[in-house]
Amino acid sequence: MEDIAGPFRASEAIAAGKISRGRVAGPSVERLFPDVHVLSDQVAGPADLAGRAAEAALYVEGAVIGGYAAAELLGASCGRRTAPVDLVVGRRRVRPRPGLRIRQDVLAPAEIEQVEGLLVTTALRTAWDLVRELDPIEGVVALDALARRGGFDPTELLATVESRPRSRGASRVPEAVARADRRSGSPPETRMRLGLVDHGVPPPVPQLEVCDGEGWFVGHVDLGWEEAKVAAEYQGDHHRTDRDQWMHDQARFAELAGAGWLVLPCTAQDLRFPRAFAKRVLAALAARKP
Known part of the structure; x- marks a missing residue:
């Protein structure tokens, strides 16, 4: 039996004959979340935000990775590597877990893309979420990084403000847009x-x-x-x-x-x-x- 690379759902791996129940319960496999496991020597460290995001994505079927973890996966790293992983789960009720933030937002198809087999919020949507949440400096930091990597003009966020003026933190967006400059290199x-x-x-x-x-x-x-x-x-x-x-x-x-x-x-x-x-x-x- 070959070792499984990366995190896996134990029920699926057992059914496919990739691993035995005994080994899943043994010391060489670590349980991350209910039904989500990883070989002990492959556990992502606290500073490996992309690795922790890949682990968390298996916790909720169809969940979309957002926030700083999405930025990391999109190649626009802009926050603490030890930041919690945001999981966007729609209207479902999901039990929170250490290191995760569960968000019950409903995303449009155009706000989701796939990176390395994982569903993540697009650069523009990720910027919208982070700017509304962060302080004035870090909001611009995130917007610069995501606009540069995502190839969008920061002013595009203003249209989102107009369409969603009652969204929490929307009042922070115009100032961040005014101060943003996607030419920034880091x-x-x-x-x-x-x-x-x-x-x-x-x-x-x-x-x-x-x-x-x-x-x-x-x-x-x-x-x-x-x-x-x-x-x-x-x-x-x-x-x-x-x-x-x-x-x-x-x-x-x-x-x-x-x-x-x-x-x-x-x-x-x-x-x-x-x-x-x-x-x-x-x-x-x-x-x-x-």
Whole structure:
């Protein structure tokens, strides 16, 4: 008997002869939800949001994955990997379980797509759900990531507001749309942009293309102010701990400097306390004012 890859419904696997009842009850198989099991060495960890979503999808027949888990599966990761998995189950009453959030929303067929064999809410519907739920910063973070990956204009959410004005949290959507920019390359870049603008920095251009004095392409910067030739670049931990990434960054910064650009690095600490970073950016813009 071959091992089963990934989570499975025990009743179906036993009926198909893929596993015995004895083994299901044994130590090599872990029970996740009623009738949902997985081999013990394949259990998704708390930080594996996509893996936990695949496990949860078997709990309710026909359930649709939503929220941060849907964003993860759509390739628009934008929240905590340890976030609970949202299951959209329609009007059915389903007992909640640890790590799951049961939502009794009714989805239109156009709001559902299939990813790796799993039913998930589309990028636009996922954005509608998350923006209405999250705080003003994280709502824009989710909208940027989903609009970029899903290829839709954030303003498309305004039509949903008009058709569903009484939906909980709908009043949060227009502000998020006004602040969204799907050119943003990552959630930290969106947080950096919003933190700067909220502290008086003129709006930058996300993923700005930089050329040298002869018009040759140099690269893209996370955020750029073209007239002043100032850029802000988010530097996550891997930029420091990965030697190849660090060497790549140094060569890139040297090329930008050769083209007359000043690059200001932004760290996770700067995202938590954006005022000081905003002051540095404002000083650089003032010093390099054309």
